Amino acid sequence: MAPIIDYLLDRQVSPQWRGVLGALAAEFETQIGRDDLRQLMYRVGCRFADAHPLPQCGSTADLADALNACWDETEWGFVELSDESNYLRIIHFCAPLQAFGTGALAWTPAFLQGVYQTWLSALGAEGLAVEQASDFSADAVIEFRLGRHPV
Template identity: 50%
Template sequence: MQDEHTATLLDYYTRHQTSVQWRGFLTALAEEFETQIDTSQLRVLMSRIGVRFAARHPAGECTTLDDLAAFLNNIWSGLDWGFVRLAERDDYLSIEHCCAPLAAFGERAAPWASAFLEGAYQHWLHELGAGSLALQEYQSANAHAYEFRLLKAP
């Protein structure tokens, strides 16, 4: 029962997180984007926007995963964009971003809106020395989260 209650609370938060003044505009913007640009191009566009965003917030001296998590959570918390959990796995680094307000673009934007986060994380990881390692989005087990994985070199 608590899981259903938690899901209900998160659904409510997701719907109400974005200011009312922006919801209609962002949905209309997303609909117009979709009439002019295909999904793969929209992912590229959103990723580039994410890179520009991240470039305005340099990662500085993050030397540990705890440093990186603190940096990322400071950025996102200051903007009311949710929070991040990092987890080092055997063959990848998991970045789970919870409660991002991307739902404000509408449900149809789900296939491309998350590329904003992907571009931002790729930029920060590259800035911190991840170099040619690829960041990929994966289906998160959490409906209110986006998961990205930085795959370790073979």
């Protein structure tokens, strides 16, 4: 399945940007440490979320619909949400993070973390933290969790 996912994700990023994003990521990595890159991408995600505010949502299903409407519009994959006993599980599929190169997958997911933190805080989840709960998988899936304590 991974070769199919790789093929589809490769088509998701315009050819005019593939080399530029890879070179940008390589230069970032030579100039900036990984923790700082995660912080940078987190802040970029916050800016993205501020520029793409969500409507008020009355349920987890409404929230999933609002998230997916934004991700669909920007061609950034899709999300599934589930209410767990201590956290909200956020599973994001097919984000084009590989456009920066596989080495950048150590820091580019922080973009999504910043987006989700900003959106969920704006919707009333103040005091709760979005944490990355998995690495970006070969199937282009990454999990985040919204909860009271880092999970």
